[in-house]
Amino acid sequence: MSEINKNEVDIVIGALNADLTQFLNSWKPFFSGFHLIVVKDPELKQELNIPQGFDVDVYSKTDIDKVVGSSNSTMFSGYSCRYFGYLISKKKYIVSIDDDCVPAKDPKGFLVDAVSQHVNNLENPATPLFFNTLYDPYCEGADFVRGYPFSLRSGVPCAASCGLWLNLADLDAPTQALKTEQRNTSYVDAVMTVPLKAMLPISGINIAFNRELVGPALVPALRLAGEGKVRWETLEDVWCGMCLKHISDHLGYGVKTGLPYVWRNERGDAVESLRKKWEGMKLMEKSVPFFESLKLPETALKVEDCVIELAKAVKEQLGSEDPAFTQAADAMVKWIQLWNSVNSSG
Secondary structure (H helix, E strand, O other): OOOOOHHHEEEEEEEOOOEOHHHHHHHHHHHOOOEEEEEEOOOOOOOOEOOOOOEEEEEOHHHHHHHHOOOOHHHHOHHHHHHHHHHHOOOOEEEEEOOOEEEOEOOOOOEOOHHHHHHHHHHOOEOOOOOOOOOOOOOOOOOOOOOOOHHHOOOEOEEEEEEEEEEOOOOOHHHHHHOOOOOEOOOOOOEEEOOOOOOOOOOOOEEEEEHHHHHHHOOOOOOOOOOOOOHHHOOHHHHHHHHHHHHHHHHOOEEEEEEEEEEEOOOOOHHHHHHOOOOHHHHHHHHHHHHHHOOOOOOOOOHHHHHHHHHHHHHHHHOOOOHHHHHHHHHHHHHHHHHHHHHHHO
């Protein structure tokens, strides 16, 4: 891997736990020298505990209110607090990892440098137009296979890098409740580009993206009525990911998945989550045909325009299905207004 320009990267952490000591110390070998943005969940009452030795800026509800106004700060509660970091960053790349994750070990027992792997994925082109059976041809030891068109070997810019998880995989509550003991122990040493027009449920647990290319597409929009503080009780990252992938396809960018892995610690109770009013599965079944048939206008040439057009389509086609979609469409428009306001002032 080539050496990273640390001045081009912000590491954004959404703090849902007050004590970040163990989390940050576990990542110190890989976060050292990078600028960190820690955004405290506005609903978290305790003071944050952050160890020494990090270049970190911490943002609380007071800071969020100052930037976006108190009427808009509810957009940034729970897991969505990290989007405030995306909003105010000025760096080219964003790496974001949930605060219940620590570095994973590869099959040889070495700790995985998730930051370097994410940035490497982003700096190398993606290949969404023609699938390479040796996965990412730009990875060390790989290449384009026989029959891969030379005209497509330059690839396209990579918009996002979606990492994976060892131990507690990002399963939904019904699956985890049914398979209570299931843990992911499979480390697949591969990166691949998700093909053009293929949808995927992007997870916000371990992700990086090129903010200059697609920053406004990372939108905190779809909130569940009974949204909780564990991933089983949210859908914001999955919806955001479907928007991001569709916009990336439209603008000619690619999305990668695979390495790097993180080790995800236990949090929450899947059975307890199922007892709550959890409408996420129902909303997903309605979202898939929407994105399958969606075609953004050719006049949408900027990410901001794409988000606005997407919001318009959501309201028109899904608004009558569930109020959550109408609220999501409104939040997407508000997000672009905030993005333009905050970034024009910079």
